[in-house]
Every structure is written in C-alpha cells, then in structure tokens.
Amino acid sequence: SARVISLVSRKGGVGKTTSAVNLGAAFALSGHTVLIVGVDPQCGVARTLGCGPEDLDGGLLDLWDHDVSLTHLAQTSPLKNLFFASSRVRGLEEEERYLALMASRTDLFIQQVDRARDLYDTILIDCPPHLGAPTRAALQASDGVLVPVQAEELCRDSLGTLLGALDTFNEARGGEVVVGPELEGIFLTMLNERTKMGRHVAAKVAEEFGPILLDTTVPRTTRLSEMALRGKPSVIYDRRSSGSRAYFNLADEIMSRYCER
C-alpha cells in the first residue's frame, strides 16, 4: 500500500512543486509507481510538466462533480511510472468552488486518496503555500509530511509556527484524537553557500532543528530553474547536475527512513 506524503510550507516559493516533481521522478526511476497530486489552485505540478490547466481533460473537481477516482484523473508524464493529477483550476470561480469543496467535502478527497493506495507505491501531494483547505485535506490523507525550507531568513523564521501547527494538527480534529501525519523531516532548498544569508540560515536551521533536519540540501542552481521550460523533471533532463543529484539523494534518504521504522 502506498506511502502518502504531503509537501507543505507557510512561505511561498520555497520549492514544494520543484521538490514534488523531482522526488516523484527519483522514486519512479528507482522502481516505484508514483502519483503526484497537485492540490494547489495554481496547478504547479501540471505546469512544470508542460500542461497548463486548459490542456488537461480532467481535474480534482471531478472527484466531487463526477464521482471519478484519482486514477481516472491521473495523467501520464515523460517518465513511465510517474503520473500526476491536478486541481486544474481555470479561473477565480472554479477556484472558489474547488476551495469550498476541499473544505466541506474533505472526506471524499481522503477516500479517493485511500483508494489510490493500492495502485501506487508512493503518492506525493503538492500543497499551496498556506494551511488552508487543500493543505488540511492533504494532511488528513497523508502518512507523512515533508517541509522544504528555503535557505533564507523569512522562511526559517516562520518554521516554528508551521511545525507548531503540524503538532496541533495531530491532536484534535473534531473532538476525536486523530493521529496526523508523521514528520518525514525538513530539508534546505535553494541553498547558496556562497552568500551570507545561505550560510546563516543553514547554520541556524541545523542548530534549532537538528533532529528533524534531513542531511540532503538542495542547492540553488540554474538547471533546477529550467524545469517548466522543458516540461520535464530535472532528474530526467540532467541527472548529473547538482540539483538532480540532490533529489536522488533526498529520495534515498526518505526511503531508507521508512525501512528504519
């Protein structure tokens, strides 16, 4: 049965989508059948893989509107074991309806993710940069949470609040004690070790969050910024680049932690 992992942040642009796509591809290259579910209204995963929402035949709204399964929505990607489903929000009205359904009919989303567990080895859920309805739904459907931390001060600064919120999430939902997802870990992204800011944040995060900090850090590289231009994961179009190697290492690090449990 699949492991379901959500990528979350309260800060924007920290690398959730870039990580979801490259980790998904790295898991797929290591033999997993992978589904990436983009619950962000901005459709980051689909766009990164070369599909604007207008190019997709179906989106997450169909789960409620047409009672279809996640697998039914799953699009193929340039990698044969890697699939993705998108919110496919194409405008403000659709966004409002989608957010309302994610909030009021979370149960259906969770059910559909559960049903998909038999068909995939890993399901990654790419979230928007806040703890609103899509992220809460994703967390309720997840076994694990992964937190990319951009190597800059505003992101590090707000990390405590995010981790505190994830703890609260575990304790109380509707009066029932529900066990929320485990923390897979936090990992540094877009690290430029040659800048004061990069070194400062790397040191501070290691000092404050050492036990939950994964070893792999993802460097800021031009190659990783080019994914949406090519419509492919970096681990496919340039697997030897430092960014791709980081994501291969991160995938290994995460997988070896499952084995330890």
Next chain:
Amino acid sequence: SARVISLVSRKGGVGKTTSAVNLGAAFALSGHTVLIVGVDPQCGVARTLGCGPEDLDGGLLDLWDHDVSLTHLAQTSPLKNLFFASSRVRGLEEEERYLALMASRTDLFIQQVDRARDLYDTILIDCPPHLGAPTRAALQASDGVLVPVQAEELCRDSLGTLLGALDTFNEARGGEVVVGPELEGIFLTMLNERTKMGRHVAAKVAEEFGPILLDTTVPRTTRLSEMALRGKPSVIYDRRSSGSRAYFNLADEIMSRYCER
C-alpha cells in the same frame, strides 16, 4: 490624501514583501510619509524589518478586538518617514481568527485604511500569495494594484488568471458595481538575464503584456536577499546596489504615472 497600493500575486515567493519594503523606503526617501500594512499572516514586512510577531506590541487583530486605528498600530522603522503595521499572527488559532475577521468584517479594515489616508502620502499593502480574504480586503481598500512577476515560467503562466481575477473584481461585488483598484502595472522581479529562463520569461511577458509592463525590472541579487539579516531595506543599507537602484527607479516610474493621470 494617500494613494493606497496593494502588492498581489497568486504565485508564492515572487517578491511582494521585498518590493513593499524597498518601494516604501524609496517613497519615504523621496519625502513621502509611508505606511506599509502587512496583511499576510506570515508577517513578511515586520520580519524583514527585524521584528518577529512576538516583538510587536500590536497587530491588525486589534482593529477588531480593541477598535484602534491603523496609526495607533504603526511601528517605526530604521527610516524616519516609514512606518509599518503587521497582522502579527502568532500561531494557528490567531491565524484562523484573523482570516475569519478579514472575511466577515472587511468593512472595518477598509474604514481604518480610509482613516489613515489623511496621515500618510502612500500606503502600501503587502498581501499573501493568493486571492483569499486578506487580499480581497486589501483590494477593496486600494486605489491601485501592483503585480510583481518573478522571471520564471510558473509565475508568468499564472499571470493571465490573476489579471482576469482582478478584472472580475472590478465588476461585481455584492450586486453593486464597485470600481476596483486600477492596475498600476506588472513588473519583473528576480530577473537573471544570464539564464535561459530569465530571458525567455522577460521576452514572453513583454510580448503578451507589453502595455501593462512597467519599464523597471528588478534583478536577482545577493544584496536583495540579505534584507531580513540586516532588518533594513536594501535602499538604506546599499543604495547603490543594482537591486536598490531598481527600486528607486520603480518608485519614480510609479510616481510619474500618478502625475500623468
């Protein structure tokens, strides 16, 4: 009476906060009395100016809880004519309460911004990366909207949706035709002209959105990434750097457009 301008985006991490702080400082250095209102729950402006939410004596929740004015909440900054007010959200419960009040009591926020118009020359509102309650409240309180566009594909790709949403905002609010804020313009941020992605996006944005694209582009520079480390706007700690010069130019460009109207 102040001009009120909101900085908005649907993509995360595109430079709203960095732009709000540097533009605010540039306006202040040119003689304006400036208030920056950070309506994002992440308190970007306060943190960039060296104040975590725990260091502040008051926050936007006090507008509803204690009926205070925005001026009462205004904090001083390293620049004498530059002030800021923050959502001062210190945890998930406070965030939920804040978002609920922004949605249900938007009228009070708008009133308080209107009252502040007599006391400032420019009011900038720094929004979170989506069109939720704080951004809608900001737009309803604003004369103008400024849209930073990170020079990368996902941001450019979702720009059409954002501009479409801003148009819709102008037409229909509660059955009454309300004139929404004018578009001050869109401007490129974090541009690295030496990368394929940077040149591609700059060209595409000029081609697709020429008429609304401001002339000033903000380069990606190490100096601009250091603001939160120093707790000061870049235009103060290094006014000759290319990033600071871009924000001085942007402020001039925006101010000269008021004069043209």
